[in-house]
Structure formats: structure tokens, C-alpha cells
Amino acid sequence: MKRAFWTALSFLAGDVQADRSVPPTGFTARLTLFTAAAMALLAVFALSLSLASARLAARWSDDLAQSSTLRISAPAEQMAAQTAAALEVLRTTPGIASARALTQEEEQALLTPWFGPDLPLGALPIPQLIEINEQGGGYDATGLRARLQAEVPGAVLDDHTRWREPLVAAAGKLRGLGALAIMLIGASTAAMITLAAQSALSANAQVIRVLRLVGARDSYIARAFVRRFTLRALSGAAVGTLLGAVLVALLPGGAQGGDSFLTGIGFSGGDWLWLVLIPPLTAAVAFAATRGAARRMLERQS
Numbered sequence: 253m254k255r256a257f258w259t260a261l262s263f264l265a266g267d268v269q270a271d272r273s274v275p276p277t278g279f280t281a282r283l284t285l286f287t288a289a290a291m292a293l294l295a296v297f298a299l300s301l302s303l304a305s306a307r308l309a310a311r312w313s314d315d316l317a318q319s320s321t322l323r324i325s326a327p328a329e330q331m332a333a334q335t336a337a338a339l340e341v342l343r344t345t346p347g348i349a350s351a352r353a354l355t356q357e358e359e360q361a362l363l364t365p366w367f368g369p370d371l372p373l374g375a376l377p378i379p380q381l382i383e384i385n386e387q388g389g390g391y392d393a394t395g396l397r398a399r400l401q402a403e404v405p406g407a408v409l410d411d412h413t414r415w416r417e418p419l420v421a422a423a424g425k426l427r428g429l430g431a432l433a434i435m436l437i438g439a440s441t442a443a444m445i446t447l448a449a450q451s452a453l454s455a456n457a458q459v460i461r462v463l464r465l466v467g468a469r470d471s472y473i474a475r476a477f478v479r480r481f482t483l484r485a486l487s488g489a490a491v492g493t494l495l496g497a498v499l500v501a502l503l504p505g506g507a508q509g510g511d512s513f514l515t516g517i518g519f520s521g522g523d524w525l526w527l528v529l530i531p532p533l534t535a536a537v538a539f540a541a542t543r544g545a546a547r548r549m550l551e552r553q554s
Contacts, residue, residue, distance in 0.1 A: 279451070280448040280449070280451050280452040280455075281484060283444065283447075283448045284444075284445055284448045284481055284484040284485060284488065284538070285484055285487065285488040285491075286488065287440075287441060287444040287445060287448070287485075287488070288441065288445075288484065288485040288486075288487075288488030288489040288492065288534050288538070289488040289489065289491045289492035289495070290492060291437045291438075291440060291441040291444075291489070291492065291534065292488070292489040292490075292491075292492030292493045292496065292530050292531065292534055293492040293493070293495055293496040293499075294433075294437050294496075295434055295437050295492075295493075295496075295530050296492070296493055296496025296497060296499075296500060296527060296530065297496060297499075297500070298430055298433040298434050298437065299430065299434065299526055299527075299530075300496075300500050300518055300519060301426075301430060302426060302427055302429070302430025302431070302433075303430075303519065303520075303523050303526075304518060305422075305423065305426040305427075305430075306423045306426060306427050307520065318385065318386050319383065319384060319385055319386065319412065320384040320386065320393075320409065320410060320411045320412060321381060321382070321383065321384065321409075321410045321412070322338055322342070322351070322381070322382040322384060322400075322407055322408070322409055322410075323379045323380070323381055323382075323407070323408045323410065324338060324379055324380040324381075324382070324404065324406050324407050324408075325377075325379040325406045325408070326380075326406035330406070331380055334380075334404050334405075334406050334407065335353050335380050335382070337403055337404050338382060338400065338403075338404045338407050339351055339352075339353065339382065341396075341399055341400060341403055341404065342382070342384060342396075345391050345396055345399070346391060346392075347386055347387060347388060347389065347390050347391030347392070348384055348385070348386060348387070348391050349385045349386060349387035350384075350385045351382055351383065351384045351385070352382065352383055353380060353381070353382050353383075354380075354381045354382070354383060359378060359381060362381075363378075393409065393411045396409060397409050438533070438534075438537050441485070441534060441537050441538070441541075442537050442538075442540070442541040443541075445481060445485060445537070445538045445541045445542060446541045446542070446544070446545045448481065449477060449481050449541070449542045449545040449546060449549075450545050450548075450549055452477065452481075453477065453545070453546060453549040453550070454549065460473055460550070470547075470550045470551075473546075473550065474543065474546035474547060474550060477542055477546045478539060478542045478543050478546060481538050481542040482535050482538045482539045482542065483535075484538070485534050485535050485537070485538030486531055486532070486534065486535035486538070488534075489530055489531040489534035489535065490531045492530075493527050493530045493531055496527075497519075497524070497527055500518050500519060501518070503518055
């Protein structure tokens with residue numbers, strides 16, 4: 253443990269003589285900083301979209317899991333009687349906390365987004381909807397359907413299973429797509445930093461030859477490149493992550509969430525802690541990519 257600490261401290265401190273073999277400024281430095289910042293910014297948005305979509309789908313799924321809908325289709329003269337009978341059946345069913353028939357105004361509000369505000373409900377055979385709220389472990393849907401079929405022939409029970417299952421599946425797919433996007437961002441970061449490291453090594457071939465003449469080993473030279481590019485990636489990723497966090501926080505409703513997907517994009521509570529991992533993970537990717545590139549290039553130049 254102590255050895256690892258001193259190794260890390262030595263890596264961060266670096267070596268002045270070895271650092272001279274790595275250009276402190278120029279194209280490779282700007283490319284590394286820009287790539288790390290841009291990829292970190294994209295990672296913030298990919299993570300935000302993934303977490304927000306999963307959070308929204310989970311909220312919808314939980315809401316649907318605790319509620320059901322009973323739809324009664326009957327002639328107008330029988331509607332009131334069947335509604336009363338259905339409410340009595342629901343009142344005596346274990347696992348149901350409450351049940352109430354929606355008013356005409358509430359049904360109008362449900363249909364307005366689809367048919368407009370001027371829909372004449374009185375002239376259309378609109379079924380009566382009853383909202384059911386569950387409690388505890390819920391109710392026996394099979395037994396309730398059997399009772400309704402016997403006592404309220406025009407009633408159809410919808411326990412929202414067909415709505416809940418696609419939402420859970422969609423949440424899993426969106427989380428998978430988010431993870432795939434983050435992996436692609438990491439791979440792109442590694443590729444760009446590898447190109448920058450190879451360019452820097454090629455541009456400093458003469459300096460490397462001089463270092464070898466005075467007895468420097470390839471591991472000593474490679475460590476300087478790895479350190480410089482790792483620190484560049486770390487600083488660039490920190491800037492990109494900070495900028496991404498600010499942009500996400502400025503999105504409408506990002507802090508409060510909401511029932512809309514667009515207003516729910518953002519981080520909530522402990523989700524913000526995921527952002528702390530982006531700069532060190534970017535630095536780790538840069539470390540591995542630069543180390544591999546340095547070894548290959550130094551072997552070719554030997």
C-alpha cells in the first residue's frame with residue numbers, strides 16, 4: 253500500500269529532465285485537452301439521459317403498479333346501475349384501498365389531448381371509467397374479473413400489466429444504450445489520445461535518441477509521455493465535466509425532475525456523484541492508451 257502511494261506520488265511529481273522530451277504546448281496538447289473535455293461533456297449528457305429515462309420509466313411503472321382502471325360499457329339507461337354495482341364489488345374486494353367513478357369533466361380532460369376540447373361526450377357512447385387504487389400486496393385480478401363478469405357484465409378490468417411491462421423493458425434498453433454510448437465515448441477518447449501520443453513521440457524522435465545516448469531507458473522516457481498526457485486528459489475531462497454539469501443544471505426542470513421526459517433530463521440527489529468518476533476514468537483511459545502507444549513507438553524507434 254505504501255509502495256503504491258509513493259509510486260503514484262512520484263508519477264504526479266514527474267521528472268524535469270524527462271518532461272523535456274514531451275512538448276508542453278502545441279497541437280498534441282490542444283488535441284488531448286479538447287478531446288478529453290469534449291468526450292467528458294458527451295459522457296455527462298449520455299449519463300444524464302440514461303439516468304433520467306430510467307428514473308421516469310420507474311416512476312411511471314410504480315404509479316401504474318398501484319392503480320387499475322375499470323371500464324364499463326353499457327346502454328345509457330343501465331350505466332348508473334352497473335356503475336353502482338361495480339363500485340360495491342370493488343368496495344368489498346380485499347387489496348383495494350379505494351375506487352371512484354370519474355366525472356364527465358375528468359373523462360373530457362383525458363380525451364382532450366386526442367380529440368380536442370370540443371368533444372361532445374353526451375352524444376357519444378363513452379364508457380364509464382372507475383379509478384382503482386390498490387393497497388398492500390394488491391388484489392386478486394383473476395378473482396375480481398370472475399366476480400365482475402357475474403355481477404357487472406359490461407365491466408372490463410385493466411390492471412395496467414400490458415403498460416407496465418413495456419416500460420420496464422424500455423428502461424432496461426435505454427440503460428443499455430447509455431452504457432454503450434459511454435463505452436464508445438471511452439473508446440473514442442483512447443483512440444484520439446493514442447494518435448496524439450504517437451504524433452508527439454514521432455515529433456520528438458531526436459530528443460528521444462539523445463536521451464538514449466545518455467543512458468535513459470525506454471521506461472523512463474515512456475513514463476514522461478504517459479504522465480504528461482494523463483494529466484492533460486484529467487484536466488480536460490474536469491473542465492468538460494464541470495461544463496456539462498452546469499448545462500444539465502440549467503435545463504428546464506432538471507433539478508426537480510417532472511413527469512415529462514424533456515423536463516426530467518438531469519441528475520437527482522446522489523446521481524450527481526457519478527460525475528466525480530468521469531475525470532479519473534478519463535485519466536485512466538489516457539494512461540492505458542498513452543502507455544501502449546509509447547511502448548510501440550519506442551520499439552519502432554529503437
